[in-house]
Amino acid sequence: MTFFLHVETFTQWRQEARALLVRGVAPSEVHFSSGADQPSLFDAAAPEMPAKSNEVAPTVPSAFLEMAKHVACHRDANRWELLYRTLWRLTHGQRHLLEMSTDEDVFALNQMKKAVTRDVHKMKAFVRFRKVVASSDLQDTQTQPEALTNYIAWHRPDHRIVSLAAPFFARRFKAMNWTILTPDESVSWDQLELKYGPGVPVSEAPDADSLEDLWKTYYASIFNPARVKVAMMKREMPVRHWATLPETDLIPDLLQQASTRVSEMIAKNEGFAETAAHYMPTDGSLDSLRSAARHCRACDLHQCATQMVFGEGTPSARIVIVGEQPGDREDIEGRPFVGPAGQLLDEALQTLRIDRNEVYITNVVKHFKFTERGKQRLHKKPNSREIFACRPWLEAEIAAIRPDTILCLGATPASALFGRDFRVTQRRGEVIATDWCPRTIATWHPAAILRMPNPDRRAQKHQQFIADLALTLDQ
Amino acid sequence: MDVRDKLAILADAAKYDASCASSGAKSTRAGSQIGSTEGMGICHSYTPDGRCISLLKILLTNYCIYDCQYCVNRVSSDTPRARFTVEEVVSLTMEFYKRNYVEGLFLSSGIIQNSDYTMEQLIAVAKTLRTDQHYGGYIHLKTIPNASQSLIEEAGKWADRLSVNIELPTEGDLYKLAPEKKKPQIVSAMHGIREKIDETKHEQASGFKPPSFAPAGQSTQMIVGATETPDLEVLKTASELYTGQKLRRVYYSAYSPIPHADARLPGQSPPLIREHRLYQADWLMRFYGFSANEIVAEKDHNLSLEIDPKLAWALANRHFFPVDVNRASQEELLRIPGIGVRNVQRIVSLRRHRPLRTADLRKLRVAWNRAKVFVLTADHNPGVADLDKLNLGKQVAPKSRQLMLFDAASSALTGEV
Numbered sequence: 001m002t003f004f005l006h007v008e009t010f011t012q013w014r015q016e017a018r019a020l021l022v023r024g025v026a027p028s029e030v031h032f033s034s035g036a037d038q039p040s041l042f043d044a045a046a047p048e049m050p051a052k053s054n055e056v057a058p059t060v061p062s063a064f065l066e067m068a069k070h071v072a073c074h075r076d077a078n079r080w081e082l083l084y085r086t087l088w089r090l091t092h093g094q095r096h097l098l099e100m101s102t103d104e105d106v107f108a109l110n111q112m113k114k115a116v117t118r119d120v121h122k123m124k125a126f127v128r129f130r131k132v133v134a135s136s137d138l139q140d141t142q143t144q145p146e147a148l149t150n151y152i153a154w155h156r157p158d159h160r161i162v163s164l165a166a167p168f169f170a171r172r173f174k175a176m177n178w179t180i181l182t183p184d185e186s187v188s189w190d191q192l193e194l195k196y197g198p199g200v201p202v203s204e205a206p207d208a209d210s211l212e213d214l215w216k217t218y219y220a221s222i223f224n225p226a227r228v229k230v231a232m233m234k235r236e237m238p239v240r241h242w243a244t245l246p247e248t249d250l251i252p253d254l255l256q257q258a259s260t261r262v263s264e265m266i267a268k269n270e271g272f273a274e275t276a277a278h279y280m281p282t283d284g285s286l287d288s289l290r291s292a293a294r295h296c297r298a299c300d301l302h303q304c305a306t307q308m309v310f311g312e313g314t315p316s317a318r319i320v321i322v323g324e325q326p327g328d329r330e331d332i333e334g335r336p337f338v339g340p341a342g343q344l345l346d347e348a349l350q351t352l353r354i355d356r357n358e359v360y361i362t363n364v365v366k367h368f369k370f371t372e373r374g375k376q377r378l379h380k381k382p383n384s385r386e387i388f389a390c391r392p393w394l395e396a397e398i399a400a401i402r403p404d405t406i407l408c409l410g411a412t413p414a415s416a417l418f419g420r421d422f423r424v425t426q427r428r429g430e431v432i433a434t435d436w437c438p439r440t441i442a443t444w445h446p447a448a449i450l451r452m453p454n455p456d457r458r459a460q461k462h463q464q465f466i467a468d469l470a471l472t473l474d475q
Numbered sequence: 476m477d478v479r480d481k482l483a484i485l486a487d488a489a490k491y492d493a494s495c496a497s498s499g500a501k502s503t504r505a506g507s508q509i510g511s512t513e514g515m516g517i518c519h520s521y522t523p524d525g526r527c528i529s530l531l532k533i534l535l536t537n538y539c540i541y542d543c544q545y546c547v548n549r550v551s552s553d554t555p556r557a558r559f560t561v562e563e564v565v566s567l568t569m570e571f572y573k574r575n576y577v578e579g580l581f582l583s584s585g586i587i588q589n590s591d592y593t594m595e596q597l598i599a600v601a602k603t604l605r606t607d608q609h610y611g612g613y614i615h616l617k618t619i620p621n622a623s624q625s626l627i628e629e630a631g632k633w634a635d636r637l638s639v640n641i642e643l644p645t646e647g648d649l650y651k652l653a654p655e656k657k658k659p660q661i662v663s664a665m666h667g668i669r670e671k672i673d674e675t676k677h678e679q680a681s682g683f684k685p686p687s688f689a690p691a692g693q694s695t696q697m698i699v700g701a702t703e704t705p706d707l708e709v710l711k712t713a714s715e716l717y718t719g720q721k722l723r724r725v726y727y728s729a730y731s732p733i734p735h736a737d738a739r740l741p742g743q744s745p746p747l748i749r750e751h752r753l754y755q756a757d758w759l760m761r762f763y764g765f766s767a768n769e770i771v772a773e774k775d776h777n778l779s780l781e782i783d784p785k786l787a788w789a790l791a792n793r794h795f796f797p798v799d800v801n802r803a804s805q806e807e808l809l810r811i812p813g814i815g816v817r818n819v820q821r822i823v824s825l826r827r828h829r830p831l832r833t834a835d836l837r838k839l840r841v842a843w844n845r846a847k848v849f850v851l852t853a854d855h856n857p858g859v860a861d862l863d864k865l866n867l868g869k870q871v872a873p874k875s876r877q878l879m880l881f882d883a884a885s886s887a888l889t890g891e892v
Contacts, residue, residue: 100825101826102839125518171511174508176509176534214482214570217482218486221486223524224522226488227524227526227747230523232525233523245520248519352811383550383551421621422654468625
């Protein structure tokens with residue numbers, strides 16, 4: 001005796017299965033069919049079910065119900081029978097059947113569940129909403145534009161999973177009207193409840209959203225051409241979904257350009273592997289440093305500058321004063337701090353009765369960097385690569401002198417000696433121990449004082465400058 | 476410059492950050508209107524580099540006062556610059572999110588003016604999203620080095636995840652390539668976040684309802700291959716961070732050539748397989764009970780590029796095998812090459828009911844070719860002779876290179892090695 005049952009949904013199957021189970025109908029006696037199946041010849045002749053007994057259906061592990069809910073969405077025609085057989089076995093002496101993952105039935109169910117779960121996951125990922133604003137004839141200002149806005153997506157899942165995935169979208173896009181269309185079923189959310197409907201062909205879906213342009217821009221920009229892995233992409237983003245993903249149009253071009261882009265990047269190395277360390281003499285005395293520095297080619301600044309301007313002063317100096325780089329006058333004369341800024345420094349030294357010959361004056365960068373404007377050569381800030389390349393000279397000078405105090409004039413030497421976070425505006429005049437010297441101090445650059453337009457501010461800065469310079473006298 | 480141009484520049488600048496996960500925040504924030512976080516990551520798209528797009532990953536700006544050699548945004552680089560306004564980032568996030576293009580926002584930034592100012596800008600984006608837009612989706616903020624602790628605490632209120640990039644595996648590497656960054660500072664920033672996370676959890680456990688603080692924890696990224704530092708050091712640093720700072724993830728990013736690169740950097744990328752091996756080793760540390768020292772068996776302190784780290788460990792520790800799948804403890808099962816965490820669980824529940832045979836393992840889809848000499852089943856005993864073979868490595872190693880890469884890609888996702 002065989003029972004023929006027509007089942008469409010998980011709920012229907014559950015009801016039928018419970019009834020069958022209570023009546024003790026064995027799996028071999030049941031044949032389930034679904035909408036897609038051929039109607040059975042024997043449907044009409046289905047025998048009466050055995051009389052209902054008073055027994056209640058036995059309980060089954062919740063894991064089974066969870067699995068059945070998923071498997072019910074699979075397209076496999078045998079799923080209902082497989083589920084019933086498993087249910088029967090679970091309730092007839094094999095309570096732990098689901099733990100036996102290598103059992104034929106359990107294995108098949110797990111495979112189906114996995115396929116459905118993956119499909120639901122892909123739906124959450126690959127649904128692309130397109131914003132559609134209903135055109136309203138009424139130019140009624142009271143009509144809320146959001147109420148007229150709908151976000152519509154067309155998606156083609158492998159299995160009939162819309163009801164499994166829809167609650168997720170309702171939680172996520174709570175305050176949005178949205179509709180997801182698939183070939184077999186559709187679902188809409190009006191911010192209150194989910195409404196399921198029939199399938200819709202792709203031709204009914206909206207065709208574009210103005211935002212897709214921005215999205216494609218993002219997609220193209222976030223791709224790193226130096227790491228192409230097409231197999232991986234296709235594995236995770238199956239090609240059959242590509243049609244509904246606007247960004248996938250870009251893939252052929254991105255791939256085609258990838259290798260050229262990488263070789264261009266590699267060819268465009270900036271900077272130089274070299275630093276002044278390559279030009280260092282074996283003998284670390286100031287004189288041999290000075291003559292070695294004349295041949296330094298560690299950065300490109302030597303090409304335009306007239307000459308290298310090395311530090312100047314006695315090797316026994318207790319104070320080292322560090323500026324940024326030689327200026328126009330310094331470049332011509334070949335000596336540091338001889339221009340207007342140098343004069344201001346000289347005056348300050350005289351005020352404090354410090355003999356210029358007893359200090360050592362130098363710069364972080366030893367060549368003049370400038371841009372030409374007409375006949376003028378305008379000072380240009382050295383960049384960090386130039387500073388980095390030149391730094392070994394400064395290190396060698398300080399190592400040769402071993403001063404008690406270093407005074408940094410302005411931001412460039414201050415950040416070279418204290419680190420980039422250092423702010424002269426906040427920490428000038430502090431005596432700080434550094435890797436370079438136990439007493440390292442930062443103050444204004446004389447040129448900055450000269451450039452101050454406001455006379456009061458200029459006088460104030462000048463005073464601060466002298467005060468900071470005076471700190472170098474404390475030992 | 477319009478938003479599209481800015482997006483092109485600021486997404487391009489963010490593409491070197493490997494972080495992409497959006498999982499970890501288990502529940503959606505109360506009162507959210509748009510957006511949810513439900514504890515599992517969704518990858519919304521994939522680019523031809525095989526990496527997923529789950530987040531709108533951008534920089535607020537790529538101007539930066541720092542000069543880290545490996546970074547395309549360093550002050551001395553010639554790269555084109557742009558800066559988003561807070562409103563632009565908020566609007567892009569909401570619009571992309573509403574179309575289901577992304578799972579959330581990953582926001583980082585070059586440092587402008589100073590650390591605190593930059594951090595405040597990042598916070599403003601997250602706060603606007605949460606309060607004005609009632610956005611409940613995922614937000615990952617990159618904390619700015621040296622930003623003050625009060626700002627980090629504020630950031631953690633609005634973000635799901637915070638991260639501080641360690642950038643390079645050792646102090647020496649930092650000194651060489653990122654002289655302004657100091658490991659103690661980085662680690663203390665992580666520690667600050669960790670303490671606040673612990674404190675929040677502690678309060679929750681005592682029945683209070685503290686404001687949420689980075690519910691998805693913190694992560695970090697390390698660039699690999701820009702210096703000579705071997706894998707062992709990389710893994711030690713990672714392990715230190717997992718145990719010391721309770722990080723959720725350490726991302727390894729194979730150094731890839733950047734435009735406008737400094738010439739001191741290698742001109743070519745290290746093989747991506749190295750990055751992949753590090754992820755495998757990372758999984759072994761987090762889910763299989765291995766320690767960094769055990770995993771790196773090679774004399775030069777690097778992981779083998781030819782075979783996966785678990786197989787390498789097994790070959791170096793043959794005395795440990797064969798492991799009897801019907802008797803061994805879970806910890807022992809986890810050490811068998813070719814058997815992953817999920818299959819270990821399946822084996823344990825299966826064997827409660829009957830002894831396992833080889834056919835069972837094959838049906839579980841364990842990598843039998845790799846596993847066969849290391850396991851004992853009810854009907855299979857590889858014998859010590861097999862284990863002693865000198866050419867065992869060759870026998871069990873994946874056959875061709877092509878196959879290995881494919882194999883590698885799949886285990887990168889599942890983590891099963």
